[in-house]
Amino acid sequence: MTEFKHTSRALRALCVLAALAAPAAFAQSTSVKVENAWARATAPGQKTGSVYVDLTSASDAALVAVGSPLAARAELHSMSTEGGVMRMRALPRVELPAGQTVKLAPGGTHVMLVDLKQPLKAGDKVPLTLSVQSSGLSLTTLKIEAEVRAVGAANPHQH
Numbered sequence: 001m002t003e004f005k006h007t008s009r010a011l012r013a014l015c016v017l018a019a020l021a022a023p024a025a026f027a028q029s030t031s032v033k034v035e036n037a038w039a040r041a042t043a044p045g046q047k048t049g050s051v052y053v054d055l056t057s058a059s060d061a062a063l064v065a066v067g068s069p070l071a072a073r074a075e076l077h078s079m080s081t082e083g084g085v086m087r088m089r090a091l092p093r094v095e096l097p098a099g100q101t102v103k104l105a106p107g108g109t110h111v112m113l114v115d116l117k118q119p120l121k122a123g124d125k126v127p128l129t130l131s132v133q134s135s136g137l138s139l140t141t142l143k144i145e146a147e148v149r150a151v152g153a154a155n156p157h158q159h
C-alpha cells in the first residue's frame with residue numbers, strides 16, 4: 001500500500017513536468033524538407049568525405065550541427081575560389097530562410113566528414129543527423145541518409 005502511494009505521487013510529478021514542457025516543444029518545432037542527399041565516393045586512403053543535400057525549411061531556421069556514425073566528426077564548410085585557389089572554411093551555421101531551398105552542393109557549402117571510419121563506396125548509405133535551430137531557438141534533429149555516388153574526381157580539397 002505504501003509503495004502504491006509513492007508510485008502515484010511520482011506519476012503526478014511526471015505529468016506536471018510533461019505539461020510544462022510540451023507547449024514550448026510543439027509550438028516551435030521546425031519542418032524541413034530534405035531532398036537529394038548524397039555523398040561523394042572516396043578515393044583509396046581518403047579520410048574525409050563530402051555530403052550534399054537540398055534543405056527547405058517552412059520557417060526561418062538554421063542548420064547548426066551535423067553528425068554521422070561513420071566519421072569521428074562532421075563539420076559545415078563553405079568553399080570558394082580566390083585567385084584561382086580553392087579555399088574552405090568551417091561555418092558555425094547555415095541559414096535556412098523560410099521557404100527557400102538551400103543547396104549544399106559541390107563547389108559550395110557542404111558537410112565534411114572528418115576521420116572516416118570506413119571508405120564511402122557507391123551505393124552505400126551514409127546516415128546523418130542534422131540539428132536545425134528555429135528562430136524560436138528550439139532544436140530539431142533530423143535523421144537522414146545520403147546515398148554514395150561515384151561522381152567525378154575525389155575531393156578537390158583534403159585536410
Ligand SMILES: [Cu+2]
Pocket residue numbers: 077088110111112157
Ligand atoms: Cu570541406
